Amino acid sequence: MALQLRPAWLGRLAEARRELKRHAAGERLARWVREVQGWLPAGLGPIARKEFADLITSWRMGILVALLTVTGIASLYVTGMAIRSAAGVLEDEGYIFLKIFTASDGRLPPFTAFVGFLAPLLGLALGFDAISGEQNRRTLSRLLAQPIHRDAVLVGKFVAGVGAVGAMLLALGMAVGGLGLILVGVPPTGDELLRLLAFILTTVLYVAFWLALAILLSVVFRHSATSALAGIGIWLFFAAFWDLLADLVVGAMIPDTGSLRHAQVRTWLGRLSPVTLYTEAVVTLLTPTVRVLGPILLEQAIGALKGTLPIGQSLLLILPHLTGMLAGTVVCFAASYVLFMRREIRA
Secondary structure (H helix, E strand, O other): OOOOOOOHHHHHHHHHHHHHHHHHHHHHHHHHHHHHHHHOOOOHHHHHHHHHHHHHOOHHHHHHHHHHHHHHHHHHHHHHHHHHHOHHHHOOOOOHHHHHHHOOOOOOOOHHHHHHHHHHHHHHHHHOOOOHHHHHOOOHHHHHOOOOOHHHHHHHHHHHHHHHHHHHHHHHHHHHHHHHHHHHOOOOOHHHHHHHHHHHHHHHHHHHHHHHHHHHHHHHOOOHHHHHHHHHHHHHHHHHHHHHHHHHHHHHHOOOOOOHHHHHHHHHHHOOOHHHHHHHHHHHHHOOOOOOOOOOOHHHHOOOOOOOOOHHHHHHHOHHHHHHHHHHHHHHHHHHHHHHHHOOOOO
């Protein structure tokens, strides 16, 4: 049988067609990138890169990361040893790897408690002098004298802060997860990995709210010390005093503490605090057995089957919490944007 040889020019033609297709795809991608860059304010990229590098190498970031790492590893070690000794009992319950982050033996709080306590400080520390610090150093007027849009300064600082927080929390989560895997000896399942990733993203959103609030305070107040004190005061109010105030208000409105209406109003009022929103979201994500948030009737609890929620249903359950934190972040950043754009800046 004679062999059918393909002419060389057909091969070159096919290669030329593939090259044209790759070139056309590259041109479309480059055009799309140019269009996106046209939407963004001029100078956003350089400012975001510079701020990101400054935040990553700053002393304040190093101190907070060291504090989170030391407290987290200490809590993880104590909890991991307790889980390891009771692994046979906990194996039937499932989700042993998640208990590394949520369980506690009573001596130290769990890892999530440390993160929830220190995360607002991280956001406040990164943003309390974002604008006021530039004004005190008299570098803001010189910065805006460059071919840079004014809003690029504010947006670049916020984007850099969120990026630095995301990178830090992702690295910390991987380190803590690796140490927990060594201590417990039980590998995580796919559902557990997705829940840990959702926990990290939720924490980034939570820190982004406090970062946006800190930037707003740095725009409102001209001195960095005043901005820092105001931010710490707001954090202490929501962390320590909001629940007490909510109990007093609900007790005055509905004296019957055993009624369902009292419990519902108390829950709704408590969720006005970002601390409560974050706490409930984290508990739902890292504890799959949580299937409802808020008060339930005894008739609803009787006969309920014991089980766990898949990750999709847990995300649907905390969707209002995530929406609330995102809305708070947008409101704070929008207010700082409007005030900064209308401010008169002098040398």
